[in-house]
Amino acid sequence: MTRLRWGGSLLEEARLNGSTKLLTVAPHAVAAEETTPAGELVVNTFTPALTDKDFRVRVTSRVETGGDRVSLGEAKLVVGGGRGVGSAEGFRVLEELADLLGGAVGCSRAVTSLGWRPHADQIGQTGTRIAPELYIACGVSGAIQHLVxxxxAKRLLAINTDPEAPIVTKADYAIIGDLHQVIPALSAEIKKKKA
Known part of the structure; x- marks a missing residue:
């Protein structure tokens, strides 16, 4: 099996040798498939000894959501931005496009590291795994953690000034150009069609 180490920056090949095995699978990491019974299932019942003290909850932080926007993990369309967006304010055009199309806004790890977007918007191994019908990646270089x-995503549209960017080579469709020109033009066309 492969597991994430060091905050998702390293993939480790590991083997489960014990008689009891426990696995967790990240959302959208594998496609759901019908299964057939492969053998006898052994169920071990575990009853922990808990006290009232074990059920105390302490709020350590609060995260504001994107309002009426659909959640990143459930969105059928995601507009994502990378360092190429240029600033936190640069995401306004991505938000407008996502709103026009009923989608969500995501970002790369570089963007959250710069403080432009909250971690809840991060797409990647250490963020949210997405499975939209269409992912529009704007100014995203395409680090392996982001691509994972x-x-x-069923379809990937990359908008980037670098035709050699890893995300462009993995994309189903690519627009080589400045996202700050392409996205507003795309939004304007969508508004015309909706009018």
Missing amino acids: GAKG
């Missing part, structure tokens, strides 16, 4: 988080 977006591999559930």
Whole structure:
């Protein structure tokens, strides 16, 4: 099996040798398939000894959501931005496009590291794994961790000034151009069609 180490920056090949095995699978990491019974299932019942103290909850932080926007993990369309967006304010055009199309806004790890977007918007191994019908990646270079988080997307449209960017080579469709010109033009066309 492969597991994430060091905050998702390293993939480790590991083997489960014990008689009891426990696995967790990240959302959208594998496609759901019908299964056939492969053998006898052994169920071990575990009853922990808990006290009232074990059920105390302490709020350590609060995260504001994107309002009426659909959640990143459930969105059928995601507009994502990378360092190429240029600033936190640069995401306004991505938000407008996502709103016009009923989608969600996501970002790369570089963007959250710069403080432009909250971690809840991060797409990748250490963020949210997405599986939309269409992922529009704007100014995203395409680091492997980001691509792993977006591999559930049915279609990928990359908008980037670098024709050699890893995300462009993995994309189903690519627009080589400045996202700050392409996205507003795309939004304007959508508004015309909706009028």
